[in-house]
Amino acid sequence: MKHSDIYFTRTELDRCANMRDQKQRLKQLKKFKPCHYVPVYLGNHLYLAGEEQFYSTDQPVGSSKAETFLGILHEELWFSCSLTEQQARDLEEATGGSFQSLRQYALALDDDQGHVALYSRGMDLWHRRRVYCSICGTKNKAASSGHKMVCENGHEQFPHIEPAVIVLISKGSKCLLGRKHSWPPNVYSTLAGFVEAGESIEDAVHREVYEESNIRIKNLSYFGSQPWPFPSSLMIAFKAEARSDDIRLDDEMEDVRWFERDDLIKWVNQGTIILSPRFSVANSLITDFIGDLG
Numbered sequence: 001m002k003h004s005d006i007y008f009t010r011t012e013l014d015r016c017a018n019m020r021d022q023k024q025r026l027k028q029l030k031k032f033k034p035c036h037y038v039p040v041y042l043g044n045h046l047y048l049a050g051e052e053q054f055y056s057t058d059q060p061v062g063s064s065k066a067e068t069f070l071g072i073l074h075e076e077l078w079f080s081c082s083l084t085e086q087q088a089r090d091l092e093e094a095t096g097g098s099f100q101s102l103r104q105y106a107l108a109l110d111d112d113q114g115h116v117a118l119y120s121r122g123m124d125l126w127h128r129r130r131v132y133c134s135i136c137g138t139k140n141k142a143a144s145s146g147h148k149m150v151c152e153n154g155h156e157q158f159p160h161i162e163p164a165v166i167v168l169i170s171k172g173s174k175c176l177l178g179r180k181h182s183w184p185p186n187v188y189s190t191l192a193g194f195v196e197a198g199e200s201i202e203d204a205v206h207r208e209v210y211e212e213s214n215i216r217i218k219n220l221s222y223f224g225s226q227p228w229p230f231p232s233s234l235m236i237a238f239k240a241e242a243r244s245d246d247i248r249l250d251d252e253m254e255d256v257r258w259f260e261r262d263d264l265i266k267w268v269n270q271g272t273i274i275l276s277p278r279f280s281v282a283n284s285l286i287t288d289f290i291g292d293l294g
C-alpha cells in the first residue's frame with residue numbers, strides 16, 4: 001500500500017495559501033471563475049434526498065465573515081461557509097436536505113469531494129471553537145480568508161491540529177489489535193494515542209503501545225498520515241514489530257489481543273470482528289497487513 005491510498009489525501013485542490021491575504025485578487029477571481037460555496041454546520045454538510053454529493057452553490061451562503069477560501073480545484077474556486085443554527089435550519093427547509101456527518105458519506109464521495117468535505121469540516125469546527133481568544137478572552141475575528149483568527153488585542157491564532165500516532169504491530173503472521181470500552185461491540189482496531197507536549201512522535205508510539213498493551217516494539221517505520229478533523233486530529237501512522245508478545249491491559253482498553261492473519265480475514269468476512277471504517281487510516285494499516293478483503 002502506498003501513502004496515496006489513504007482516504008482524503010488524494011486531491012488536485014491547490015490551497016493557494018499565498019492568495020489568502022490578497023483580498024482584491026480573490027474578489028476579481030470570483031468574478032471570472034466559477035465559485036462553489038459549501039455550507040457547513042457543526043462540521044456537517046448538507047445532503048439532498050437521494051444524492052450522495054454534498055450540497056454546494058454558486059452563491060455565498062450565510063455571512064461573508066464566516067467564509068473560508070479553500071483553494072482552486074480544476075480552475076474553480078471553493079469556499080466553505082460556516083452557518084449559524086438558524087441559517088442551517090433555513091437552508092434545510094429551502095432545499096429539503098439535511099446536514100449529515102461526513103462519516104456517513106465518506107465512501108460515496110470521490111477523491112476531491114472527500115478532501116473538500118474533510119478540509120471544510122476541519123475549518124468549520126476550528127472557527128466554532130475559536131470564537132474567543134484563548135489568550136485574553138476577547139472576541140476573535142476571522143482574517144486571511146478564514147485561515148487566521150485575530151482578537152481585539154491582536155493575538156493571532158491558527159487552525160489547531162492535534163497530532164496522534166497510530167500503529168499496526170505485527171509478530172510474524174499475527175498482528176496486535178485492541179478495543180476501547182466505549183466502542184460498539186466486536187470493533188477492533190490498531191493502537192493509537194495523542195502525542196504529548198515535549199514528546200517526539202516516535203517516543204509517543206513506543207509509550208502508547210507499552211501503556212495500552214505492555215508490548216515493546218522495534219523496527220518502527222512510517223506508513224503515512226491522514227487529516228482527521230473529528231474534531232482536530234492528524235493521524236500519523238506507523239508499522240512496527242513486537243519484541244515480546246505478553247499482553248497486559250491498562251484501564252483505557254477493554255481488550256488487546258493477537259490475531260492470526262487467516263483468522264482475522266475469516267472473522268472480518270463473517271462479521272464477527274468489525275474493523276474501523278474503510279476510510280480510516282487504521283483500516284488502511286490493517287488492510288496492508290492482511291491484504292485486500294475484496
Ligand SMILES: [Zn+2]
Pocket residue numbers: 133134135136137138151152153154155
Ligand atoms: Zn487575545
